[in-house]
Amino acid sequence: MKHEAYDHPAFQVVERMPGLDMALLKADDLLHWGAENSLWIFPMGTSCCAIEFMAAAASRLDMDRFGSIVRGSPRQCDVMVIAGTITVKMAPRVLKLWEQMPEPKWAIAMGSCAISGDFYRDIYSVVPGVDTFMPVDVYVPGCPPSPDALIDGIRRLQEKIRAARGGKPFEREVRPETGMILPEIRRLGDSDRDPAITEAQCQAVLNMDKGGAERPPR
Amino acid sequence: MNALALTPPIAPRANPYLDIESYEGQGDLMVLNMGPQHPSTHGVLRLKLWLDGEVVVKAVPYLGYLHRGVEKLLEKLTYVQSTPIVDKNDYVSSMTNELALVMAFEKLEGCEIPRRARYIRTICAEMQRVASHLLWLGTFALDMGGALGGGTTAFMYCLRERERILDLFEELSGARFHYHMMQVGGVRHDLPAGWDAHLKRVAADISARIPEYEHMLSENVIFRARTRGVGRIDKLLAQELGLSGPNIRACGIDHDLRRSQPYAAYDEIEVRPALATEGDVYARYQVRLAEMRESLRIALALIDGVPAGPIMGRKPIETVNAVKPPAGEAYVAIDSPRGELGAWVVSDGSTKPYRCKLRPPSYHALSALPYLLPGVTIPDVVVILGSLDPIMGEADR
Amino acid sequence: MIGPDALLLARERFGLETPEHGPTIPRERLGEFARALFEAGYVYLVYVSAMHHPADKQGETERPARYTVVYRVRDLARGLEFPFRCEVPLGTSVPSLAAVWAGADWQERETFDLVGPVFEGHPDLRRIMLPEDWEGHPLHRDYAINTPHRPWR
Numbered sequence: 216m217k218h219e220a221y222d223h224p225a226f227q228v229v230e231r232m233p234g235l236d237m238a239l240l241k242a243d244d245l246l247h248w249g250a251e252n253s254l255w256i257f258p259m260g261t262s263c264c265a266i267e268f269m270a271a272a273a274s275r276l277d278m279d280r281f282g283s284i285v286r287g288s289p290r291q292c293d294v295m296v297i298a299g300t301i302t303v304k305m306a307p308r309v310l311k312l313w314e315q316m317p318e319p320k321w322a323i324a325m326g327s328c329a330i331s332g333d334f335y336r337d338i339y340s341v342v343p344g345v346d347t348f349m350p351v352d353v354y355v356p357g358c359p360p361s362p363d364a365l366i367d368g369i370r371r372l373q374e375k376i377r378a379a380r381g382g383k384p385f386e387r388e389v390r391p392e393t394g395m396i397l398p399e400i401r402r403l404g405d406s407d408r409d410p411a412i413t414e415a416q417c418q419a420v421l422n423m424d425k426g427g428a429e430r431p432p433r
Numbered sequence: 434m435n436a437l438a439l440t441p442p443i444a445p446r447a448n449p450y451l452d453i454e455s456y457e458g459q460g461d462l463m464v465l466n467m468g469p470q471h472p473s474t475h476g477v478l479r480l481k482l483w484l485d486g487e488v489v490v491k492a493v494p495y496l497g498y499l500h501r502g503v504e505k506l507l508e509k510l511t512y513v514q515s516t517p518i519v520d521k522n523d524y525v526s527s528m529t530n531e532l533a534l535v536m537a538f539e540k541l542e543g544c545e546i547p548r549r550a551r552y553i554r555t556i557c558a559e560m561q562r563v564a565s566h567l568l569w570l571g572t573f574a575l576d577m578g579g580a581l582g583g584g585t586t587a588f589m590y591c592l593r594e595r596e597r598i599l600d601l602f603e604e605l606s607g608a609r610f611h612y613h614m615m616q617v618g619g620v621r622h623d624l625p626a627g628w629d630a631h632l633k634r635v636a637a638d639i640s641a642r643i644p645e646y647e648h649m650l651s652e653n654v655i656f657r658a659r660t661r662g663v664g665r666i667d668k669l670l671a672q673e674l675g676l677s678g679p680n681i682r683a684c685g686i687d688h689d690l691r692r693s694q695p696y697a698a699y700d701e702i703e704v705r706p707a708l709a710t711e712g713d714v715y716a717r718y719q720v721r722l723a724e725m726r727e728s729l730r731i732a733l734a735l736i737d738g739v740p741a742g743p744i745m746g747r748k749p750i751e752t753v754n755a756v757k758p759p760a761g762e763a764y765v766a767i768d769s770p771r772g773e774l775g776a777w778v779v780s781d782g783s784t785k786p787y788r789c790k791l792r793p794p795s796y797h798a799l800s801a802l803p804y805l806l807p808g809v810t811i812p813d814v815v816v817i818l819g820s821l822d823p824i825m826g827e828a829d830r
Numbered sequence: 831m832i833g834p835d836a837l838l839l840a841r842e843r844f845g846l847e848t849p850e851h852g853p854t855i856p857r858e859r860l861g862e863f864a865r866a867l868f869e870a871g872y873v874y875l876v877y878v879s880a881m882h883h884p885a886d887k888q889g890e891t892e893r894p895a896r897y898t899v900v901y902r903v904r905d906l907a908r909g910l911e912f913p914f915r916c917e918v919p920l921g922t923s924v925p926s927l928a929a930v931w932a933g934a935d936w937q938e939r940e941t942f943d944l945v946g947p948v949f950e951g952h953p954d955l956r957r958i959m960l961p962e963d964w965e966g967h968p969l970h971r972d973y974a975i976n977t978p979h980r981p982w983r
Contacts, residue, residue, distance in 0.1 A: 263524035273592035287472035305498045337976040338502040415981035497959040672874040674933040788881040800936040
C-alpha cells in the first residue's frame, strides 16, 4: 500500500510492515532528492536584499523547511545568494569566494542590483550585474524581492537541479531586461564577451591576494 | 558579591595610529582580517585586527564596499526623483532617510506642511524606529548566540514582530521596504480605513512581547557577562566623534533631536528621554529597548488624534521637474533609529540639487571602532560592533 | 540655534563677516579658529564636507576652480550650533582639524576621497570609500558619473 508521505516522484515502491516503512527507489533518484532538498546557502548579502533574505529565513517564511541552512564558509555551501549591490571594491572578493565554493555549485542573483545594477548601474563604482563576472543560475527580480519571491527562486533552482541531474534539457534563465541598455561588459556566456575581460578579472582577484591596491595604514 | 559589577576604569584614549613596529607584545602580533563577507550580519565591513594573543591591539576598519555613489547620483537626478534613491541608504529604516532629505528640500523651498501630514510622518517614523530596533535586537542576539545556538530564538521572535509592522506599512504604502512615502510638501499616501485599528493591535501585541525579550536576554547570565562593562565609550570621545542616537544617549548625554530641534509633530507630543549612564554595550541595549517602548507609546498617543485635512502642502507633484527651490543651502537633521541623520543640500535654483551631502550616523559610529576595539578580545569585537548598530548602506552611501 | 558666543568670536577676534551659513575662515587662521571654538565648548562635530566649484566667471572676474570645505559643530550642553567654512583654490591644502575633534579624522578622509581637498597635517589621509588606486575625485562637477573601471564595469 502506498503511504501518502511517499508521494514524492522519487519513491517508486512502498511497503509497510509492522513497525517498518520501506521504499524502493533508484539510487540516482535518492541522490537527486538529497541534492535539491539540502541546499546549503552562502549569503553574499551586501545591502537591502540581505534584510529580505533574513526575513525569508526567519519566522514567517522559514527557509529551513526546504532543507537549506545558512553557513558562513563558502567551502561548505552549495548555493551562493548574491543579495545586494556589488561594487567595484567588492567584486574581486565575490569572485574569489565563488571560486572557493566546491562543485556542484549554483548562484542565485537576488534583487535588481545583483541582476543588473538597478538604477546604480551607471555609477562609477557599481558593477552592472553580477553575471558580468560569474555565472548565475536563477534571477530573482525585485527591489527588494519579497521573501516569497526568494522562496520561489529557490524552488526554480530546485527544478533546475532536478533537470540537470536527470540529464533532461532545461532553459537557461535569461536575465530579465526589457528595453534596457546593455552594459559594456557582456555577461559570462554571451557570444560577444571579450575573453580578455575574464582574464583581467581573474588577474584582479590574484592581485588582491598579493596585497592588491591597498596602501598599508599608518 | 556580584562578580559582574564593574567600576569604570579611568583609561587613556586608545591610539588608532599605534605604531605596530615598536609594539612590545607577548609574542608576534597576528593580523586577522574580518573580511567584508562575514556572518555577523552587519553588512560589508572589513576589519583588520592586530592581535596579541586573543586581545586586539589595533583595529583598522575599511569601508567603501558598498559605495554606490549616491551623492553623485542625487546631483544628476531631480528633487522629485531623489526619494527612492535615499530609501536604500539606511535600508532598515527607509522612512527616516526620506524624511531627512525631503525636509531639507522643504526648508529650501520654504513650504508649509499640513498638520495631518506631520502626524502621519511622526507615526511612521516612530513605528519605523520600533521595526529597526527589533531587527537590531534580533541580529545582535544572533551574533552573540550563533546561528545554531540560542541566538536564533531572539532572531525569530524579533523578526516575527517586525513582519507585523511591515504588514502595516505595506497596507499604507504598498511596499514592505523602500516605501517612497515622503514627498516635498507632505506625504504620498493617506491612511487607509481601519489602519488605526490595525496599528493599535500591532502596538499592543509588541508591547506585550517586549517584556519577554527582556526576560530572555537581560536576565541571562551569559548575556550580562558579555555586555556589561564592554565597549565603554568616553563622553568626550562620543561628542568629538559626532555619535548620536542610542550610542550617545547610553553615555548619559541627553541629545535627542526630537526634543532639541522638533520637526514633524514632535512639538505636539512629549518625548521622554531614554538614557543610561554606563556607556557600555548593555547600556545601549537598554536604551534601545526603552526607545521601543517609548515609540510605541508615542504612536498610540498620536494615532487617535490625527487631524483631518490635506496631506500635501503645495500643489501636487505631477512631473519630475515640479520642485524648483530658490538658490540657497539648508541642513536638516532628524533622529533616526541610528542617530542624527542629516541632509545638507545646496541648491543653485535649478530642478536638480547642486550638492547633496547625507550625514549618516553609522559612519560616525564606525569611526569609534579604532578607539573601542583595542584591549578587547575577539568575541567582544562582535558584540561591540553589533551594539553600535551600523548599517553599511548608509555609512558607505 | 546659532551660538552667539561663536558669532562674537568670529566677528571680533577674527574680524570676519557672518552671513547666514557661517563665516568663511581664511585657511591660515582655520586651526586657530577651530581650537578657539573647541575651548568655547563646541566639542560636538556634526560633519565636515566640501563642494567643488568649477572655474567660472562672476560678472567680469574669472574665478578659478575651488573647493568650499564646510564644517558644523555643536555645543550639546547649551544646545547651540555653529557652521563655518573655508574656501581654497584647487591645489591648495586645508589644515586638518583632526587634532581638535577626533571625528574630523574620518570626515576629512571621506571628503578628500570623494571631493578632493587635501588636508594638511592629517594623520593618515588615504581613500576610504573608493579603492585606493582610484584616480580622480567623483564629486567634482566635471567627473563623468559612468566612468568605466575595467575589468569590472
